Amino acid sequence: GEVEVLHWWTSGGEAASINVLKDLMEKEGHTWKDFAVAGGGGESAMTVLKSRAIAGNPPSAAQIKGPTIQEWGDLGFLTNLDAVAKQGKWDVVLPQVVSDVMKYDGHYVAAPVNVHRVNWMWANPEVFKKAGVAIPGTWDEFFEAADKIKAAGFTPLAHGGQAWQDATLFEAIALSKGSQFYSAAFIGLDEKTLRSDDMVDVFKTFKKTRDYVDTGFSGRDWNIATSMVINGEAAMQIMGDWAKGEFTAAGKKAGIDYVCYAAPGTSGQFTFNIDSLAMFEVDNEDAQKAQQDLARLMLEPTFQETFNLNKGSIPARLNMPRDKFDSCAHSSMDAFLASSTTGDLVPSMAHGMSVNSMVQGAMFDVVTNFYNSDSMTAEDAVDRLARAVKASMY
Amino acid sequence: MSNVAKRQTSALDKVLRVVLYAGLLTMAAVYLAPFIVMLLTSLKDVEEIRTGTLLSLPGSLNFDAWSKAWNGACTGSQCEGMAPYFFNSFQIVIPAVAISTLLGALNGYVISHWKFKGSDLFFAALLVGCFIPFQVILLPMARTLGWLGIANTTTGLVMVHVVYGVAFTTLFFRNFYQSIPVELVKAARLDGAGFFTIFYRIILPVSTPIIVVTVIWQFTQIWNDFLFGVAFSGFDTQPVTVALNNLVNTSFGGKEYNVDMAAAIIAALPTLLVYVLAGKYFVRGLTAGAVKG
């Protein structure tokens, strides 16, 4: 049968890894129709998906993640993967947090491909050396170091002023207030937490970082920001592990040319972002068969390994051989395992893992507007955030 | 005194002429600036882009990015560049432009020369179609196409482009035909020509400039359309803009701006070609001598 896969893994590494899956499928005698729609974190792809679903012609599989899977489930578009899951023992090989996301109403409807850690900080040791400071472990240290770096003529923080990057930075700061605080705010959407002084603090810290980004940050793509770190123009960037790809592409070595640390104040904590393919209900029996096979193959170690080596993330599956992965990946895997038991493993708000897209959008608006506004106070922002969240839960 | 001297231009005229050319060329330079940046970038290698400035010249002429964009760059799991998508785009653009232009010309012709009760109202109503945000119609259109059984096919996409292009083409043609003397149509009717004959023999031959404008508009709109192209195409009928988008929007790995820029220029080539070719037909005075007064 054939599978049509709608996704936005279009860049070099991703595409290569998707091709692995394609080859695997074709080896099993299936046809792979590759429907790639890049851009805007999958915005376009989602639009396509909706239009195709409404036209009554959905693809067999689509890259959907986080709570959105539940939404599609709600609408009854997704198919049941329990049989494959049982055969492949998904309940065992996947950590609970991951498998929860893949299920709708207790049934598997999607298969994960990886886990990203979002709360990374990438640093250029050379710059730190020149400025004569150590890599900061907390936000206080961050600002101390940043002052010196700035004085030394570097940009302390490489940042791109796009809403999701603002949110990534913002959530990293929030996470430094503790996983509990983070969860209450970004999963529970607890109004009290949202309006708490801690939140005001978070906003203040957040705003303070603005003094340490360069003037041209607005609208900058994340990878440009990364290249500032690579070039030695900037000292640090707070960004998910996909940034590693940029370093690799520039021929830089982890631990030597660049170093990866958890974002200040969040070591041991892990904000995750899981990519997955959800399976849509299709009529054709052959296609159904192919779909099940696809789900199975995705969880197989061969694919998980290649894919994640390429993407900079770590496998969704536990207990994988890790010798091919680099030091950052290792530390990510460690953190993943460790945090999964302590409650320090939390879904990323900025990447749509913790809340649905409405709430996420509302938060983005407040966060990014605040970051760019000269007049808005942190208190205002907190108030707006709480109100926006409430309005969007409507 | 047989002198063959042409009209002697006064000094003031000469100055004005110089100013005119200066103005035109300055504007041309302004319009070209972004293109030059793109072109220069497409000729540099990744390293030069990283280190150089926008307008710095490439170290050597380097067309690697172009060939990569054409048939090497990855757009999803395939790495065949933009080439395969050109065909898809042409398959969509040519019928869509042809049909919408023809329909627009016919509609314009009716509205300006075969008025019937309600034709003006129809025109006004159609114009409203120009202002519907396309995002709004994605979902209902998807459902309609599903019903018609042409979802995610080239046919469907052509239909969508025609439907939303025809308001513009009608507008262009109607406003142009408004200035064609009514006597021409009257004379032809008396000569025994019917509706289509008049259109084909009398009206179309004087429509060249507006056909050019309409084709330019429609070709550009449809060729560069991304939203409909992505939402309503099938996996093997994606137009070149989707490929370009995929090519440009990598969220991982080193960004190859040179390839992006080359791809953008390549993607624009057919449109540019249309501009150059069609431009010849910006001719003067097609209805001259038609009527007196």
Next chain:
Amino acid sequence: MASLTIDNVKKRYGQTEILKGINISIEAGEFLILVGPSGCGKSTLMNSIAGLEDVSEGRILIGDNDVTYASPKDRDIAMVFQSYALYPNMTVAENISFGLEMRKVPKEEREAEVERVAEMLQIGHLLKRKPAQLSGGQRQRVAMGRALARRPKMYLFDEPLSNLDAKLRVEMRTEIKKLHQKLGTTIVYVTHDQIEAMTLADRIAVMKDGEVQQLGTPQEIYDNPTNLFVAGFMGSPAMNFIPAKVVEQAGSYALELQASQPTIVPFPKPESLANHVGKEILLGLRPEMITEPQPHKEGADFVVTADVDVEVTEPMGADTMILTRVQGAEVNCRSNPAYPAKSGETIAMMFDTSKAVAFDKDSGVRLDN
């Protein structure tokens, strides 16, 4: 060829009524000429007959068919537009043959026809040109050619010769006359040229302000105008209207007018003046009825010689017009160029009232009918 009946046709543009109930009926094969002041609705009427404008009211019949609502191409009419309306993108030859092509005439026939028409109109050397490359008169001839190439039931000509030189115009006029005699096609023709009207028409319709004033043969119109307007409109120079007092004389009635002396002139139908004795009426006398004294007419009935004061003389080649003033009205006289009249002089002129007509001064109604 077919008869034409225009039955109470009205045409409005918005509020303004342009045609106010036109009634005209001509036989098949008749040559009808429409005349009337600029803007009186001639072209509008032509357009209505051709079906190019919807009429607001009334009926139009061609033969026995009510074509009021028929489409133009089903009426089988060929028309020369006042504004030419040439097809700008076609050559002269194509312009001419288009109508034939539409009627599926074979190519060779079309070509032959184009040639014939072009020769007749003397535009043979222009066949490959586009309208924009023609002079005004050449365009007009192409417009003619387009109509003449066809053999329709009816021709409509809207001032088809206005931009031609006199010589060509005479030739064209003759051609049209021949054509009409040969084909016998019904023709409706608008012209401002009096000679054209007089020589071509079987019947003339004189229009004014969207109404037909008189419909009759050229001679009827010229000799027997129904009212002051028609009388003044037809004939060039126009008929003179001389205020005159009705007087009783020898049991009959005559008219007294004030040349350089009061003069009594006879009137052909004196009895029609009976009701107006003592009142002033308008005596209509064409310029050619006031001439230099002609010995051979001397003493005839209705011929009176009187002295008049010459105001202006206007030599026109064949004749000289003498402008005089009679009873305060300007009077044009047509004299032989040899007759020595000078401005300011008083000279004798001969008034021939045998064809004189009389009108009511206020209403313009003809009195002697």
Next chain:
Amino acid sequence: MASLTIDNVKKRYGQTEILKGINISIEAGEFLILVGPSGCGKSTLMNSIAGLEDVSEGRILIGDNDVTYASPKDRDIAMVFQSYALYPNMTVAENISFGLEMRKVPKEEREAEVERVAEMLQIGHLLKRKPAQLSGGQRQRVAMGRALARRPKMYLFDEPLSNLDAKLRVEMRTEIKKLHQKLGTTIVYVTHDQIEAMTLADRIAVMKDGEVQQLGTPQEIYDNPTNLFVAGFMGSPAMNFIPAKVVEQAGSYALELQASQPTIVPFPKPESLANHVGKEILLGLRPEMITEPQPHKEGADFVVTADVDVEVTEPMGADTMILTRVQGAEVNCRSNPAYPAKSGETIAMMFDTSKAVAFDKDSGVRLDN
């Protein structure tokens, strides 16, 4: 007002030479009328004078200024286009006042002027209309109005009255004449109307195929045409050209022509025929010179009565045209409507050759000059 000198002006469209070296020179304040067959280059010449077409060769002087290469707006000329060229988006009033506005005339003055002109042209009630809502003649009057509102150095009128009815045309002609007398502006005027040409012109230029054939006063042109073309072109109906043999008679020369019998007619300048004895030449005789026998002329010099065969009679109101055939050539005669001529009959006509002219049969050159 300014004089106009056209010095060897040539104009080519691609290969074809339209104006082949025009030389015309008129005084300031003169009224020049251009006549010529359709397509002879009158409009082209007008356009060249106005500066709307570049001439290919030659010079144009207005007053003492060489304006050959001056831009139209610097020539201070107002023109009525043959094709009207009204501004379609402006009302009639705006059309008329535009030229004044361009010349910075204050608003009140403009309005007054528009009113004056509109009244003169009888288009006062149309001032708020757009050109598309006018009849042909109304448009033409607006085109006139546009020119007349201004007071330029020179007026150019290209067939300005062709679409007006006879009555209106006479009135307009008079207005133009008055205007010219009042302002004394130099005027160049194209018309196909013989009467217009004769009555308005100070001088007439007769053109043919891009060349000036004769430039002279109306009377010169009428009485003394330089060649066959001019003779045949001016006058309507045209001059008759009767083939006649030069015979020697009583030491002088006369002409013999073949009416219903051979007839000898005298010629005013017999000596000019000396070289042509025995040869056939063309005798030019205007229709008004061949009339019914008129008793008072009987016996005069140069008057001969002869019998002719009537082919067709054409009543034209004031006169009746009698078409006869003399020596194989059609001959038009102008007779009194009362003279009883019928087709097919042979009747007596009187030939007055006192103003006759003679042309070479082949070259058309005037012989008696």
Next chain:
Amino acid sequence: MKTNAAKAGSGSTQAGRPARLSLADWMPKIVMAPTAVAAIVCIYGYMIWTAVLSFTNSRMLPTYKFVGFDQYERLFMNDRWMVALSNLGVFGGLFILICLFLGVMLAIFLDQKIRAEGAIRTIYLYPMAISFIVTGTAWKWLLNPTNGIEKMMIELGFENFRFDWLTDPDMVVYCLVIAAVWQASGFVMALFLAGLRGVDSEMIKAAQLDGASTFTTYRRIILPSLKPVFFSALVILSHIAIKSFDLVAALTNGGPGYASDLPANFMYAHAFTRSQIGLGAASAMVMLGCVLAILIPYLYSELRGERHE
């Protein structure tokens, strides 16, 4: 056609046309029918559907749970929407005016028998050809203070040159205007050029004789006769302004913050990315309402005016 209209007697008063039987007479209507059907379904049908949705609480996909005017209330409480609306006002107004002005001027200049007209025309027009997905990037570079024009000028020695509109929330909307004008003015030029080429040359001659300068001839004679072209251009430009979605997405993505957001982006973001179709639909209706409020009176006067000619 032999319609022996069944109207006896003369002097018929105010009788309507008899029904036409011939196919030819129906041709105009038949020709317009496909467009009419498409318009009824794909414009008005969808508009009504959108209107219906705006009264529901549809999220990811349309549902039909009606909530009255709630979505509209939410919309007008939404700060971002208000920013987007006012941006549209500024952006749309400036964009349309500048484009019209530039387009007209360039067309007129190009109409002066310019030597390399073809090349120059293509240069003005080419921005239309290039997808904003990429030109957005080029403009982003050019307008970016750290590596664009500002940097260039500083390197050229103008130390104090500042051009940082792209990162200034108050000025960023003008960046949109610059890029949009750059892209669309060429087409407006083309529209006008085509129109200019259709103007009757006799009329221009008449104007010259009337003493009008070239400038005045254009202003008073030629441009007024291009009224229909203005009409086309205006519709096209407002269409582009209202739908400037790609432009914003590529150039600023709404930033800094959401200072450069436009309604189209707002709507798209809510209807698709944020799964708030109800709110998106409401915003679309408001957009459409605003447009129609301007468009309808204009259309009315435009179409009425011509009927009397």
